[in-house]
Amino acid sequence: xxxxxxxxxxxxxxxxxxxxxxxxxxxxxxxxxxxxxxxxxxxxxxxxxxxxxxxxxxxxxxxxxxxxxxxxxxxxxxxxxxxxxxxxxxxxxxxxxxxxxxxxxxxxxxxxxxxxxxxxxxxxxxxxxxxxxxxxxxxxxxxxxxxxxxxxxxxxxxxxxxxxxxxxxxxxxxxxxxxxxxxxxxxxxxxxxxxxxxxxxxxxxxxxxxxxxxxxxxxxxxxxxxxxxxxxxxxxxxxxxxxxxxxxxxxxxxxxxxxxxxxxxxxxxxxxxxxxxxxxxxxxxxxxxxx
DNA sequence: CGAATTTGACCGGCGC
DNA sequence: GCGCCGGTCAAATTCG
Numbered sequence: 001x002x003x004x005x006x007x008x009x010x011x012x013x014x015x016x017x018x019x020x021x022x023x024x025x026x027x028x029x030x031x032x033x034x035x036x037x038x039x040x041x042x043x044x045x046x047x048x049x050x051x052x053x054x055x056x057x058x059x060x061x062x063x064x065x066x067x068x069x070x071x072x073x074x075x076x077x078x079x080x081x082x083x084x085x086x087x088x089x090x091x092x093x094x095x096x097x098x099x100x101x102x103x104x105x106x107x108x109x110x111x112x113x114x115x116x117x118x119x120x121x122x123x124x125x126x127x128x129x130x131x132x133x134x135x136x137x138x139x140x141x142x143x144x145x146x147x148x149x150x151x152x153x154x155x156x157x158x159x160x161x162x163x164x165x166x167x168x169x170x171x172x173x174x175x176x177x178x179x180x181x182x183x184x185x186x187x188x189x190x191x192x193x194x195x196x197x198x199x200x201x202x203x204x205x206x207x208x209x210x211x212x213x214x215x216x217x218x219x220x221x222x223x224x225x226x227x228x229x230x231x232x233x234x235x236x237x238x239x240x241x242x243x244x245x246x247x248x249x250x251x252x253x254x255x256x257x258x259x260x261x262x263x264x265x266x267x268x269x270x271x272x273x274x275x276x277x278x279x280x281x282x283x284x285x286x287x288x289x290x291x
Numbered sequence: 292c293g294a295a296t297t298t299g300a301c302c303g304g305c306g307c
Numbered sequence: 308g309c310g311c312c313g314g315t316c317a318a319a320t321t322c323g
Contacts, residue, residue, distance in 0.1 A: 133297090
């Protein structure tokens with residue numbers, strides 16, 4: 001809990017539920033090669049996490065980037081235009097517009113998915129979301145919920161569903177990029193310190209790992225691909241596989257071959273001591289000794 | 292009473 | 308062409 005306490009982040013309403021009971025060292029690995037990256041920032045990132053199990057708390061277990069669907073060979077060039085088109089459809093609510101849209105190849109925003117140990121489906125992340133749909137997921141007893149950012153003109157979406165083979169795990173998929181600061185950050189400047197306010201352009205949020213819609217979660221993450229659904233598992237594999245060898249040495253996984261994941265804090269500490277990745281994303285002034 | 296959620300209908304993409 | 312499926316819409320309902 002070291003650097004979070006230093007920053008007073010325990011006051012951050014948005015992340016309270018996320019951080020409670022967690023140790024908070026974080027690592028994000030980014031790819032230096034920016035070509036074809038999302039918005040010119042993010043090629044791929046891996047966030048490592050060690051997961052304590054605390055009732056009523058949540059913690060991120062793994063993350064993956066789904067860039068245009070992985071094996072999708074679409075063009076993926078003009079994100080802005082896509083958003084405008086979606087907005088038009090939304091505001092006019094004219095179904096004939098959709099017919100018009102049929103000519104254009106539908107383009108997907110890059111996605112970022114991560115898994116979270118949580119008892120609640122919808123995790124606070126500092127932004128405000130409006131639920132606009134819910135669908136049953138095939139081969140899963142748990143539904144998938146669809147959320148959209150409530151900020152005007154912001155087209156970020158996210159999907160939330162429970163992992164069917166690990167009901168305690170929530171899979172959250174963000175799609176798009178916020179065009180506005182976090183509401184949490186704008187109203188929390190004086191009291192507690194909101195994470196998104198502290199790390200607006202540190203590279204954590206934009207330069208190093210501009211995770212679409214993910215807003216600088218300073219959380220420990222780890223890959224637990226064995227417990228992922230096949231879809232997300234393959235996504236993670238794609239991400240890791242796409243990293244150039246110069247970056248693969250930054251990847252640390254606490255995945256265990258037997259399908260469970262290591263939840264000992266020792267493993268987390270070992271990871272941090274081992275690779276010191278925290279310094280890659282958190283300015284030195286924000287870091288304190290974990291001890 | 293406005294905002295948020297629920298939920299069935301609808302749409303487009305895709306495989307057969 | 309048809310059916311399945313993921314995703315979205317929007318009216319109805321609930322919530323604060």
